[in-house]
Amino acid sequence: MDSVITKSKDVTLLEILDRVLDKGVVVSGDMVISVADVDLIYLGLKVLLSSVETMEKLRGSPFIGPTQEPT
Amino acid sequence: MKDMQIAQEQLVCLYCVTRKEPKLREMLGLANNLYCVYYEDLCAVARKVEESEFGEENLKKNLADLEWVKAAASTHERIIEQVMTNTDVIPFKFGTLFNTDDSLKAMLKEYGEEFKAILKRLENKQEWGLKIYCDTERLKQSFINGETELLEIENEINSSSVGKVYFLKKKKDELIKDTLKRKINECGQETFELLKELSFEARVNRLLPKEVTERKEDMVLNSAFLVGKDEADDFINMVDTLKMHYESKGLFLDSSGPWPPYNFCGLLKEKVQHG
Numbered sequence: 001m002d003s004v005i006t007k008s009k010d011v012t013l014l015e016i017l018d019r020v021l022d023k024g025v026v027v028s029g030d031m032v033i034s035v036a037d038v039d040l041i042y043l044g045l046k047v048l049l050s051s052v053e054t055m056e057k058l059r060g061s062p063f064i065g066p067t068q069e070p071t
Numbered sequence: 072m073k074d075m076q077i078a079q080e081q082l083v084c085l086y087c088v089t090r091k092e093p094k095l096r097e098m099l100g101l102a103n104n105l106y107c108v109y110y111e112d113l114c115a116v117a118r119k120v121e122e123s124e125f126g127e128e129n130l131k132k133n134l135a136d137l138e139w140v141k142a143a144a145s146t147h148e149r150i151i152e153q154v155m156t157n158t159d160v161i162p163f164k165f166g167t168l169f170n171t172d173d174s175l176k177a178m179l180k181e182y183g184e185e186f187k188a189i190l191k192r193l194e195n196k197q198e199w200g201l202k203i204y205c206d207t208e209r210l211k212q213s214f215i216n217g218e219t220e221l222l223e224i225e226n227e228i229n230s231s232s233v234g235k236v237y238f239l240k241k242k243k244d245e246l247i248k249d250t251l252k253r254k255i256n257e258c259g260q261e262t263f264e265l266l267k268e269l270s271f272e273a274r275v276n277r278l279l280p281k282e283v284t285e286r287k288e289d290m291v292l293n294s295a296f297l298v299g300k301d302e303a304d305d306f307i308n309m310v311d312t313l314k315m316h317y318e319s320k321g322l323f324l325d326s327s328g329p330w331p332p333y334n335f336c337g338l339l340k341e342k343v344q345h346g
Contacts, residue, residue, distance in 0.1 A: 015327050024162045025088075026163075027182060027338070
């Protein structure tokens with residue numbers, strides 16, 4: 001199956017960044033940049049996010065799902 | 072001295088780990104200078120990247136450049152998707168870099184058993200994403216003339232003295248706010264539960280602010296599902312049904328996929344270390 005072609009119409013940059021920068025396997029080892037740095041960058045990307053505060057505020061989601069993200 | 076500098080000019084960027092596949096090597100050879108590092112029956116798909124672009128200091132600088140991030144993140148995703156068309160993958164976070172192939176191999180050795188277990192668990196499954204956005208004004212309009220309690224207050228407002236009207240209006244606003252919250256919760260819960268039934272695993276992620284989503288509506292649910300390839304059609308049909316049901320109420324379901332299983336390949340070791 002060709003996933004690139006079957007991928008549903010609007011895959012925005014947001015969808016990619018939301019995964020590539022924020023998710024995926026993290027290993028310890030011979031790392032050049034620490035994963036924490038990438039986390040900070042994801043939260044801090046100036047153009048993307050005007051403030052981390054907004055993020056923190058919105059983390060208190062109105063919807064409390066049964067499978068909350070582990071912190 | 073000069074030799075050392077040459078050795079440091081390139082770094083190894085890891086994209087994903089998969090099972091050793093005979094055809095993979097040929098396929099990868101065609102694009103992007105990708106190559107494989109093997110350990111037992113595991114295969115790590117990697118690429119040599121320039122120190123001048125991915126070295127610690129330079130990478131930090133580049134990560135502040137949105138255009139660079141866009142291009143690099145898209146490349147990362149595209150490479151993993153390319154591998155995913157042929158086999159199951161464990162996607163790695165952007166910026167997983169090693170100094171040498173040997174250090175990458177050492178990592179494979181350290182986590183090998185776990186990678187094998189994860190690949191087994193992910194077999195024939197793919198990730199789908201679902202975000203829900205809410206147009207608050209439209210949602211309000213969808214119930215404002217239907218909720219008995221609201222209509223009662225409205226009637227009371229029309230037949231009350233000025234002083235009382237103030238308090239009644241306040242009460243009405245509160246009621247609208249509560250109802251909005253309830254409707255959003257109902258939509259999120261119902262959608263999540265129904266899609267979870269069609270999935271192997273499901274998770275709720277943090278909501279993203281408007282600065283990130285660039286949509287005028289608020290994000291009210293950000294979720295991911297691990298769906299069997301054979302069940303993908305059922306999953307999509309369910310999303311479409313729910314989409315149609317909620318659209319007129321100002322609740323917009325936005326699905327995407329199939330993705331590499333970014334949300335469903337957490338390592339045990341990681342959890343132990345942090346817990």
